[in-house]
Structures are given as structure tokens and as C-alpha cells.
Amino acid sequence: MDLHVVVPAGGSGTRLWPLSRATNPKFLHPLTGTERSLLQATFDRLAPLASAERVHVVTGTAHATAVARQLPEVPERNILIEPLARDSCAAIALAAAVIEQRSPGAVMASFAADHLIKDTEAFGRTVEEAVRGAAEGKLMTIGITPTRPETGYGYLQCSETAELGVQQQVLEFKEKPDLATATEYVESGRYLWNASMFVWRTDLFLRELAQRRPDVFEPVSEIARAWDTDDRVSVVEALWATIPKVAVEYAVMEPAAADGLVATVPGDFGWSDIGDFETLGELLSDTRDGAHVVSTPAAGEVVTVDSAGVIAVPAGGRLVATLGVQDLIVVDTPDAVLVCDRSRAQDIKRLTEILRDTGRTEYV
Amino acid sequence: MDLHVVVPAGGSGTRLWPLSRATNPKFLHPLTGTERSLLQATFDRLAPLASAERVHVVTGTAHATAVARQLPEVPERNILIEPLARDSCAAIALAAAVIEQRSPGAVMASFAADHLIKDTEAFGRTVEEAVRGAAEGKLMTIGITPTRPETGYGYLQCSETAELGVQQQVLEFKEKPDLATATEYVESGRYLWNASMFVWRTDLFLRELAQRRPDVFEPVSEIARAWDTDDRVSVVEALWATIPKVAVEYAVMEPAAADGLVATVPGDFGWSDIGDFETLGELLSDTRDGAHVVSTPAAGEVVTVDSAGVIAVPAGGRLVATLGVQDLIVVDTPDAVLVCDRSRAQDIKRLTEILRDTGRTEYV
Incomplete structure (x- = not known):
């Protein structure tokens, strides 16, 4: 398997203040039990799934140099620097559009830079299953089998009782619930934690984006076309700031789920977002x-x-x-x-x- | 008034750790509400009572340079450096013997380097009254009118109900009491806090020391005779380590009180030992x-x-x-x-x- 991988590296981890700062966010810290940072551990975990040439990091100007130094294996052209933070839809769309430009019809997978996963093998098997779903034309997510009625995460509502490693449809993306609702979710066996892990064909994702959010799709597409040319700087300067700030779940995944286009693979591999x-x-x-x-x-x-x-x-x-x-x-x-x-x-x-x-x- | 003053500057203030350290003790810190250290505030407070030439500091080798720099007004010859800590009896006896050597029959007063006093004028009046008692031949203490049943201090038992500024006999020095005993003390009106403030004629103090603790008196006297000569170093080296470690209260004041030689002036001038x-x-x-x-x-x-x-x-x-x-x-x-x-x-x-x-x- 040689996936195209995208690692959005943003967010400052304010619940880990004063350890995590805007200028020195969580993903740059070695909160892994080793000398490796969360970002580096994310890269290491993806090594069996993607060669370094296919790993992309989307990050802000404040952290670009740190990212470049922490991940010397990642080609310079794959470190995509956002001039301004425009939330997850813009970040992921930019990566998808650049990958689509370079490798049309590629399957890409996106994983946050600041999560910890204990069982790398189980994670790999889950991703493989998600890749199969993506190849079949679904927008795939990997959902985390919940271990407690956590109110700090969003949830994925499955069409049936979740079964580990078995693909099924996502009916709805649910916002962070209150405790009573979270308890119902977990007891029902039909809800998974949304860890913002996505796997899809870039062309299909961009098609959905174009339909649902042309205000994101159009500037991002134009930027992506210019990305590997001498025009990159001027096009980015002209268009990036016009992109609305919106989360990819809200912009694309929720409406796509309502249309039956989203599926999930329930995973259980010792995931944590090291949130607090x-x-x-x-x-x-x-x-x-x-x-x-x-x-x-x-x-x-x-x-x-x-x-x-x-x-x-x-x-x-x-x-x-x-x-x-x-x-x-x-x-x-x-x-x-x-x-x-x-x-x-x-x-x-x-x-x-x-x-x-x-x-x-x-x-x- | 131009008293001979002694300021024992020792003790590391362990209840103020990590602010106060063995190498940077409480008395060197500006815990006074101003930029002045407790040692400097002590010096300032004594200025109306003693010219700088009559102020002596007894301190250890670890703090001698800091003391010298914090108090540039104090003559070098008055900074008495103990090669090893030998508790308060040795420190005060050395100062008394050096002063007696230089000014026979002087009245000296001893005040800790790390106490805070709010009302300097009331303090001065209390010291003046104590000097009168010392001139009359008593070993004087200044006792603090207690404001609470403190278990962290020793107490002076007075012969009568304590009256502010009025000299009276000390019957006994009491160790730190338990709360019930401290409460009894305070309610009786006949006990004062012992703040280790002493005023006496050096010849009378040394006479009492000679009688009660020749093991301290003899080496200290020999050292004092050599102090202002070329023999100081060799005599100190030979004798200082032989001096027993003992508190001046235990060695001299308690037995002298039992013999009716100790009196006190009750004071109330916003005293605190900044102990914790x-x-x-x-x-x-x-x-x-x-x-x-x-x-x-x-x-x-x-x-x-x-x-x-x-x-x-x-x-x-x-x-x-x-x-x-x-x-x-x-x-x-x-x-x-x-x-x-x-x-x-x-x-x-x-x-x-x-x-x-x-x-x-x-x-x-």
C-alpha cells in the first residue's frame, strides 16, 4: 500500500497550557513516551502505509520551520503552508487539490498531527479497510469505538451496531453531546467517536466540495493549479484570505452523510487525542x-x-x-x-x- | 544613645523554602515590602540607636561577602566570621568578648538579622528602657507582647502582669509550648514571646558565661584577645571548632534567670520573625x-x-x-x-x- 497521506498540523492545544502554546503547540511536543513529538510519532505510524514522498503536512507559518526540521524525510514541496488559518476544510481541501493535481484519482488519507495511537498494527488494518471503501467511491471515516461517554468529542451515528473493522454507512455527524446523550450513544453501540480521520479519492472529495461549498472549492482549486508553478505566491496572496473558515465535517461530511455517501470503519487501536x-x-x-x-x-x-x-x-x-x-x-x-x-x-x-x-x- | 549592637546573621529559614536557602538565607532577601533585605532593614532600624562603627554582624563563611556588600557602612573589623556554625551562644559570646576587648564595660544589644518590626519608634523606646536596666547590672531581654497563642515561639515568664515598657524580672525561659499551654500563657498576661533580643553590659554577660559555661567562655575569650592581632587566624583555627554548640538561652539566660539576674521590658512594636x-x-x-x-x-x-x-x-x-x-x-x-x-x-x-x-x- 502506498497511500497519499495528509497531516493537518494546527491547533494550539489550549487545554494543555502552559505546556502547549500558540507558538509551540502540542503536536511539536514529545508527548509520546519517547523523544519523538506527536507529529513525528504520527509520521512513524504512517510509514507502513505511505512512503515519505507521499506524506503531506498542512501547517501555519508559525510552525512551518519546526515541522520541516522535525520531519526531514518529507519533501519540501509536500509541506503546505497556510498564510492564515482557515479551519480544517480549507487545509484538507488544499492538500486534496494539490494531490489531485499531481496524481489524479489518488486515494488520500488524513490524520491529525497530535493524536496518540498505541496499536499501530490494528490502526494499519483499519486504514486498509477504509482504503477499500474509498476505492469503491465512498467518503470514508475511521470511527473510534468509544470506551466511555466522553462529552469532549463529536460522534458518528452508524446505520447498524458497530462491528470492529466492518465497514458501514454513517447516518449523521453529531456535535459534542451532553453526558446523558453521550451515555445513550455509548450504550446503543451504534455511535463512534469522530477522530477526524478521513480516507477518500481526492477527485470524489473535490467533487462533493465543489457542489456543497464552491466558496471553498474555487479559490482552493485555483491555488492548487498554481501550487507547483511560479505563480503560487501571487495566487495564494490573492485568494487564500477569501476562503471561509469552516470545518470539513460541517462543510462536506455532514451533508454528504445525509446523501448516503459517507461510510466508516470502526477501529479500536488505543487512540487518544492527548487533549488534556x-x-x-x-x-x-x-x-x-x-x-x-x-x-x-x-x-x-x-x-x-x-x-x-x-x-x-x-x-x-x-x-x-x-x-x-x-x-x-x-x-x-x-x-x-x-x-x-x-x-x-x-x-x-x-x-x-x-x-x-x-x-x-x-x-x- | 550610641549602643554597641550585635546582629547574629545565621539560620537558613527552612520554613520559607524554596525562597530561603542555605546559600541564600532569609535575612539576605528583601522580605520587607521594600528593596531592602531583612538584614538591611535591621541595620536601618538600629541607626538611631547605634552609629555604623558600633554595629557588628556575626555570620558564617557562606554569607560573609553578601553581608559585607549589603552593609557597606559596617566596618570590616565588625563583620565577625564564624568558620563553623556553633549556635547562638558562641556567636553572641564572640561578639561580646570582642566588644569588651575594644570597649570594656560597654552596653551591647543583640537583635536577629531576619525579623521585621513595623513601629521603629516604639522599638527604640523599648530598647532605651532595656539599656537602663542593663546599666543597672541586669541581663536584659525585650519580650514581645503576644497577640495569639503561638506555639512556634519560646516564652518569657514574668514575675508580674506584663506592662508595656515597664521593666520587670524574668522568672523562667519557656520552650515552645503546646496550644493549650500557649493559650494559658497568653490569657495569664504574664508571658511574653522570646524574640532573642538581649541588652547587657558585656563584662557582666561574660562573667555569667565564665561561671556557667567555661567550655564556651575560655576559647571565646582567647579568640577575642587575638581578634585584632596577627594571631587571629591561627587562634581561631585552633580553638573555634572546640566550642560546644549551645543556644545562649539554654547556656546563660535560663540559669541566670533562675538566679534572679534577668529582667525584661515588654514591647509591642509590630514584631514578626517572618517565619513562614x-x-x-x-x-x-x-x-x-x-x-x-x-x-x-x-x-x-x-x-x-x-x-x-x-x-x-x-x-x-x-x-x-x-x-x-x-x-x-x-x-x-x-x-x-x-x-x-x-x-x-x-x-x-x-x-x-x-x-x-x-x-x-x-x-x-
């Missing part, structure tokens, strides 16, 4: 003296006394000491320290909003 | 958004969201952010971060012990 410090503590920590210590390179030491349920991220290289505290997240970085109750891990974004609103953007 | 982060938060913080922010030079910013009762010491220059936490002490320094429940402020010393025991002495 709770997840990080669960997946990537050593437990010492009642503290879950998340290891990062150049991590500082942690000393806890009479403390329980502490998630410590000593990423500033300093000593982190706790005494007589319970259920806290303590994150040390070179220029900011966070102390947060574990029950509030989802609200860390608020701090970044406050910092931004009060002009302390250097910390965001 | 609770005290620091109470005396030296601005309150912002539910956090008591202790200002130090080069302090970082503090942002708190849904947090209450936080004492923040952003002394590392970094941003300190809290979310959804209650009653915590958060201290940031260039190489260590502490998160401690406020109810455990007295136990921070344990952390320094653990760090020392586990070989992480660079943080102690």
Missing part, C-alpha cells in the same frame, strides 16, 4: 509517591510529601515539590507555572483567554 | 482576585481563576497561574517550585530534610 492533562497523566506518567509524573525531555525532579492524586509535569527542568495537597495538576514550564484542580482540567482554556484578553499574549 | 509563608502572606502581600501575592523584586505575574486563599510568591519571575484551587501556597523560584496546603506551612522544613537525605542538596 488528565489524559496525559493517564497515558504518559510514572507514578511515584502519590504523584503521576509526566516525563518530558529535560524534565525536572518531583518530590511529593503527603500528597495524593497529583499530576506533575516538570517540563521547566526545575524541581517541583508538593506538600499536603490532593488532586492537583502542577505544570512547570520555562516561563509559566500552572496549579489547577484536577476537576477543572477542561477549563484551562479559560486561563489562556484571560491572558489574551489582558494583553499577556507572550504566555499564550 | 503564612506570615509572609499576612504582612507583605497585595490581595488580587482571591490571591495574596507576595511581592519580591523581579516578581512574576499572578493570574488566578476561581481560586481562593492562595498565597503566591512569584519570585522566579515567571507567570504563576491557578485554576479552581483553595488555600494553597505557591512559591516559584528560579530552580524550584513549591505547592503546599496552607495548613502545612509549618512542615515545609520536612521537604528540605527529604531533599538533603536524598542527596539533592543543590536545592536546599
